[in-house]
Amino acid sequence: xxxxxxxxxxxxxxxxxxxxxxxxxxxxxxxxxxxxxxxxxxxxxxxxxxxxxxxxxxxxxxxxxxxxxxxxxxxxxxxxxxxxxxxxxxxxxxxxxxxxxxxxxxxxxxxxxxxxxxxxxxxxxxxxxxxxxxxxxxxxxxxxxxxxxxxxxxxxxxxxxxxxxxxxxxxxxxxxxxxxxxxxxxxxxxxxxxxxxxxxxxxxxxxxxxxxxxxxxxxxxxxxxxxxxxxxxxxxxxxxxxxxxxxxxxxxxxxxxxxxxxxxxxxxxxxxxxxxxxxxxxxxxxxxxxxxxxxxxxxxxxxxxxxxxxxxxxxxxxxxxxxxxxxxxxxxxxxxxxxxxxxxxxxxxxxxxxxxxxxxxxxxxxxxxxxxxxxxxxxxxxxxxxxxxxxxxxxxxxxxxxxxxxxxxxxxxxxxxxxxxxxxxxxxxxxxxxxxxxxxxxxxxxxxxxxxxxxxxxxxxxxx
Numbered sequence: 001x002x003x004x005x006x007x008x009x010x011x012x013x014x015x016x017x018x019x020x021x022x023x024x025x026x027x028x029x030x031x032x033x034x035x036x037x038x039x040x041x042x043x044x045x046x047x048x049x050x051x052x053x054x055x056x057x058x059x060x061x062x063x064x065x066x067x068x069x070x071x072x073x074x075x076x077x078x079x080x081x082x083x084x085x086x087x088x089x090x091x092x093x094x095x096x097x098x099x100x101x102x103x104x105x106x107x108x109x110x111x112x113x114x115x116x117x118x119x120x121x122x123x124x125x126x127x128x129x130x131x132x133x134x135x136x137x138x139x140x141x142x143x144x145x146x147x148x149x150x151x152x153x154x155x156x157x158x159x160x161x162x163x164x165x166x167x168x169x170x171x172x173x174x175x176x177x178x179x180x181x182x183x184x185x186x187x188x189x190x191x192x193x194x195x196x197x198x199x200x201x202x203x204x205x206x207x208x209x210x211x212x213x214x215x216x217x218x219x220x221x222x223x224x225x226x227x228x229x230x231x232x233x234x235x236x237x238x239x240x241x242x243x244x245x246x247x248x249x250x251x252x253x254x255x256x257x258x259x260x261x262x263x264x265x266x267x268x269x270x271x272x273x274x275x276x277x278x279x280x281x282x283x284x285x286x287x288x289x290x291x292x293x294x295x296x297x298x299x300x301x302x303x304x305x306x307x308x309x310x311x312x313x314x315x316x317x318x319x320x321x322x323x324x325x326x327x328x329x330x331x332x333x334x335x336x337x338x339x340x341x342x343x344x345x346x347x348x349x350x351x352x353x354x355x356x357x358x359x360x361x362x363x364x365x366x367x368x369x370x371x372x373x374x375x376x377x378x379x380x381x382x383x384x385x386x387x388x389x390x391x392x393x394x395x396x397x398x399x400x401x402x403x404x405x406x407x408x409x410x411x412x413x414x415x416x417x418x419x420x421x422x423x424x425x426x427x428x429x430x431x432x433x434x435x436x437x438x439x440x441x442x443x444x445x446x447x448x449x450x451x452x453x454x455x456x457x458x459x460x461x462x463x464x
Contacts, residue, residue: 022069032074032182032428032463035167036107036117037145041072052428054464068114075106080183080459082353088306088397089356089441089450091404099130101137101183105144115152121145125183131258133214136182136348141217144187157197165189165210171244171272172283173347174304174325174359181348181355184212184347184394189222198234203246205229209345225253228344230397255293257340258394258402259356261335262294266342282307293338302359308370314451316371321382325351329361329393333408339393351384352419354437360396363387363412368419376425386414388444394443405447410444434458 031266033039044050044059045067052058063069063392085096107121127137147164165187167178179186190207206229207220232246238387248268255264255462268289273284282305289300308321327341343359351364368382394402395414417439424432437455 002185006034026053035169036074036105036121036177036463037109037117037147037149037166039074039109041109041289042067042070042111054429055298062110062112064166066113066342068111071110072109072111073107074109074464075104076190076463077105077463078103078459078461082212083454084354084458085454086451087453088403089439089445089453091445091448091450097131100117100128101130101388102126102128103183103185107145113410117149117151119145119147119149124440127183135212135214136179136184138214139212139220140214142217142220144185157195158195158287160192160194162190162192167204167205167344167346168192170246171274171285172286172304172306172350174350175270175287175302175344175346176230176248177345177347179345179347181350185344186210187220188228196398201234203230203232203234208209228249238277241264241277241403243272243273245269248344250291250342255350257330258292258407259294259330259340260296260338264293264298266287266291266298268344279312280308280309281310289342295334296338298338300328300339302341302343307388314350316373321366321370322364322369323364325359325362325364326389327359327362329390330389331392333392339390340400343400346445348398352417352455353422353438353457354419354439354453355398356417356437356455357386357414358396358398358401359391359402361393362396362414363389378423379420380421380423382419384417384419387412388414388417391444394456403445403450405448406444408448411442413444413446415439415441429463431461433457435459 012111022298028043030039030041030043041059043056056216057073057424060071062071063115066173080101083098087097110118110463121144122141125139127133143165145165145167147162147166149162158370168176169175171177188207189210191203195202209226209228209314210220210222211226215221228248228250230246230248234242237243250268250304253263268287270287272285281343284305286303287301289298292300293455304325306321306323308319310317310319314442328339330339334342342359346359366382366427368380370376370378370380391410392408394407396402417437419437421435422433426432435457439453441450441452443459
């Protein structure tokens with residue numbers, strides 16, 4: 001795989017088109033990860049590496065003589081100010097909004113030996129001053145993660161298992177993510193199994209996605225009315241480049257689309273090829289969906305590609321990128337087939353943090369340039385062009401909400417946006433980001449009562 005420069009946030013690496021670094025830094029110390037349960041602080045068994053003021057709580061030995069047996073505590077606080085003019089392009093009751101969203105997480109990570117891990121993470125999400133507070137904006141104190149994990153390395157390969165509340169994030173998180181962009185992250189009550197041998201990796205899990213209640217602490221839960229099960233295989237090819245495919249079953253009861261309503265039961269087929277060759281990196285993914293909803297047959301598809309070229313020997317290391325995405329809409333309302341693509345569990349920052357459009361009934365083309373003027377700083381500028389895949393279906397905003405008055409009307413052109421993003425790492429604990437987006441709508445959205453829209457987001461995240 002092609003890894004992003006160490007120290008930048010997961011969002012910065014995603015915007016640059018490559019995933020975040022997974023290696024320790026040059027000092028040999030572990031790095032703080034977006035998914036805190038993936039951190040391994042056993043290196044701090046070496047007293048010479050205990051150089052941070054928080055090290056006394058990052059590594060507390062449990063069994064003398066066993067460096068893999070320890071308890072680690074940590075926390076993450078993310079504050080983001082957002083200013084949005086005309087969310088959902090100002091259609092319906094949406095209007096300008098300025099607010100602060102806050103995410104506070106704290107966790108305990110117990111490693112009993114080299115095989116067993118118990119991870120507990122609590123999360124408190126708040127939205128201050130927001131006009132309309134939704135289930136992805138606010139969730140009072142609740143148990144976000146609580147799982148028992150087992151790892152066993154043998155000559156045949158490495159077996160991993162997890163049982164309990166956990167999170168998943170596949171690849172660039174187009175369709176399966178832990179939803180780090182919005183305020184409330186996505187969790188799953190699940191049983192997970194993983195076997196890795198040589199260039200192969202096999203994954204299987206059964207899960208019930210957690211559903212959130214924004215009113216009271218410790219009221220989140222899952223049930224059989226919402227299920228997501230997956231079988232996945234990965235293989236390293238042409239070096240460390242990755243080819244993967246998976247089948248998933250998605251079920252959500254009592255779902256309503258513009259042209260169908262009922263229990264959504266989908267078979268999901270996905271294939272992806274990603275990697276790096278010289279200065280070129282790429283990530284290509286395609287998904288097909290079949291199944292049934294409310295007596296209608298589902299036939300939908302989605303696809304995305306990100307490619308880039310980095311001028312590694314040039315000051316600021318500019319990367320020229322090109323992103324192309326597409327997702328089907330419903331071509332023939334009133335017939336026996338639903339063609340509207342379901343983006344499953346997308347991450348809110350795959351297109352931009354503004355969230356003006358979703359991954360449904362979409363054609364999207366986005367050239368970009370990313371530069372790194374100084375260490376730990378990334379600047380990205382991009383222009384996005386968007387069309388509908390079919391004018392018979394609506395324009396959609398995130399995650400897959402139809403803009404009223406657009407289905408079956410107007411032209412395919414949805415609009416264009418300009419995006420500017422800055423990511424900076426102050427030190428090992430503090431990162432910051434600034435993002436601005438201006439979206440100029442097409443006539444179809446304007447005739448539905450929409451307006452050009454602006455977004456400004458300023459974020460600080462502190463982790464220990």
